[in-house]
Amino acid sequence: MSIEQPLLKIGFVPLTDMAPLAIAKEKGFFEKYGLDVRLVAQNSWSQVRERLALGEIDAAHILAPMIPASWLNGAFADEKFVSALTLNLNGNAITVSNSLYQELLDADFDAMLERPTTARALRKVILRRAETGREPLTIGSVFPFSSHNFAMRYWLGAQKINPDRDVHMIVAPPPIMAEHMESGKVDAFCVGEPWNTVAETKGVGRTIVRTNEILGNMTEKMLGVRQRWASENPNTHRALILAVLEALRWLDAKENCLESTQILSSSHYVGVKPHLLAPALGGGGALPSRRSLVEFPDYLVFHHYAANFPWRSHAVWYLTQMVRWGQVAEPINVFDIVRDAFLPEFYREAASAVGIPCPADDDFANGACARPWVLHDADAPIVMPRQEFIDGRDFDARDPVGYIDGFAQHNLRIRASDIAAKD
Amino acid sequence: MTAAPPLIVLLIDSDPDRAKIVEEGLRGAAAVKQANMLHGPELLSLIQQLQPDAIIIDCDSPDRDTIENLQLVARENPKPIVMFVENGDGSLAKEAVRSGVSAYIVDGLSEKRVLPVVEIAIERFRMFDALWRDLEKSKADLQARKLIERAKGLLMEKRQMTENEAYTAMRKIAMEKGKSIKEVAESILSVLTLLDD
Numbered sequence: 001m002s003i004e005q006p007l008l009k010i011g012f013v014p015l016t017d018m019a020p021l022a023i024a025k026e027k028g029f030f031e032k033y034g035l036d037v038r039l040v041a042q043n044s045w046s047q048v049r050e051r052l053a054l055g056e057i058d059a060a061h062i063l064a065p066m067i068p069a070s071w072l073n074g075a076f077a078d079e080k081f082v083s084a085l086t087l088n089l090n091g092n093a094i095t096v097s098n099s100l101y102q103e104l105l106d107a108d109f110d111a112m113l114e115r116p117t118t119a120r121a122l123r124k125v126i127l128r129r130a131e132t133g134r135e136p137l138t139i140g141s142v143f144p145f146s147s148h149n150f151a152m153r154y155w156l157g158a159q160k161i162n163p164d165r166d167v168h169m170i171v172a173p174p175p176i177m178a179e180h181m182e183s184g185k186v187d188a189f190c191v192g193e194p195w196n197t198v199a200e201t202k203g204v205g206r207t208i209v210r211t212n213e214i215l216g217n218m219t220e221k222m223l224g225v226r227q228r229w230a231s232e233n234p235n236t237h238r239a240l241i242l243a244v245l246e247a248l249r250w251l252d253a254k255e256n257c258l259e260s261t262q263i264l265s266s267s268h269y270v271g272v273k274p275h276l277l278a279p280a281l282g283g284g285g286a287l288p289s290r291r292s293l294v295e296f297p298d299y300l301v302f303h304h305y306a307a308n309f310p311w312r313s314h315a316v317w318y319l320t321q322m323v324r325w326g327q328v329a330e331p332i333n334v335f336d337i338v339r340d341a342f343l344p345e346f347y348r349e350a351a352s353a354v355g356i357p358c359p360a361d362d363d364f365a366n367g368a369c370a371r372p373w374v375l376h377d378a379d380a381p382i383v384m385p386r387q388e389f390i391d392g393r394d395f396d397a398r399d400p401v402g403y404i405d406g407f408a409q410h411n412l413r414i415r416a417s418d419i420a421a422k423d
Numbered sequence: 424m425t426a427a428p429p430l431i432v433l434l435i436d437s438d439p440d441r442a443k444i445v446e447e448g449l450r451g452a453a454a455v456k457q458a459n460m461l462h463g464p465e466l467l468s469l470i471q472q473l474q475p476d477a478i479i480i481d482c483d484s485p486d487r488d489t490i491e492n493l494q495l496v497a498r499e500n501p502k503p504i505v506m507f508v509e510n511g512d513g514s515l516a517k518e519a520v521r522s523g524v525s526a527y528i529v530d531g532l533s534e535k536r537v538l539p540v541v542e543i544a545i546e547r548f549r550m551f552d553a554l555w556r557d558l559e560k561s562k563a564d565l566q567a568r569k570l571i572e573r574a575k576g577l578l579m580e581k582r583q584m585t586e587n588e589a590y591t592a593m594r595k596i597a598m599e600k601g602k603s604i605k606e607v608a609e610s611i612l613s614v615l616t617l618l619d620d
Contacts, residue, residue, distance in 0.1 A: 044486075165609065171491070172489050173489075180464050186463070
């Protein structure tokens, strides 16, 4: 099988979870599979989308929701994105400014000690502020179609806070938000690593909850390609997946943590000091300024738990959130979109050839299990994580309409039943 | 043209040479405010304050996502966006226009071209915006009626008011605070649902 296009340009945004691409490059995995890859840093997710759509880059480290979003009419451009490989689960967190943290403690001390920490205390703070006529809180995330945005909204919604009514939601680059937290221009944000660790280390904020605790091991970044490119270059696509899979397995091994922090800290990749990368890459999740450390083994998951499998159920979940928050203004067929956008069949073919066990099913019900479990419906049994949403709701990907109907907080612009239109 | 008030254009570009061309090109026709040192919340409050007639942004700017989100969420007050694009084959420009950018300027920018591009962007934007507003207005009217009904219902339930009393109370607050009944309904819903456990 010959590689159709050995020379590739892959785009990434300088974040800790771009690690699989940096490792595949630096450890020679791309080379091993016959690929000559140039990694190109991008300044914004808008830019990633444009360059990928135009073919200026061949593949990209991309936010998982951007893949199904590219299939929505009008939301993106005409070029459709697909993915056959998940780069990581989790990895983001919510950080609040020191002054907001103090307000939260004053409002409901007990709520702030609970793990996972809900937005219960925040609701009281918002209410107090509304009653005393203070400005609403400014809360940031990184892109409209991002897990960060949906995790933040989910966390707020679970405590009957409507993000579009009760707070001021903004989008800004994470380094900027970390910078503005001190001056009080941003009160809270949901961002990826290393930016929560940076905020904690600089002493401007406190990380209070990780997205793992809100969404229960949700797909985070993916390797995105154009649909047309994928169908024209199947061998290149396969080689690319295999090379990155090797990097993902390498990153999953604890003993490689130190080396990975060194590699990533280079200005070609993330460009921050290694100690700012270590908490997430080491899988410990213990942040430096914390007096009471909370063990957090799955802060950022690169490979175990069948993490690289592109679950169609996760694409359905993201689409339900886009609908819930009014990003979808016209009827769609969720099932058609996820069938075309996520390519588990292609992943299975590539991964099983190198002996990585693959789930036999394309979906599973999130929210169903409060403890780790074993997935037997696979080439070999796979240990799977606790799978819980912070509000305790179950999500069944076969019934997205019922799922959306169950949310008290939403900003729907179409009816929930408009997402599974029959042809 | 001369009678019209000058345009306000916000320029987000870290390239000083290009910025100068834009300023020269718009001299006399528009006030250009440069914002390449402001990001995130500061950039947003500047836009809020300035209410520019158009925003010109470099396609490499890290502030792209902030502006894009502004277009998506701040539907009540969107702005025409003009984007600088490096390569002149037009495909990026086409892409950009589809994702909400009103016009583009490719490199090799000359002073003479700036004003027409900005004017066309504003014109085109206004056309789309007017269409869109008509559609949204009918949706919003319906939404406002629903909100007022819900707030009325809540007042009746929580404060044991009659329907008439609830509506009169809301109207009174609206008049005293100089707000619309819909806005009053929103604050009532926000406070009462937050209080509700």
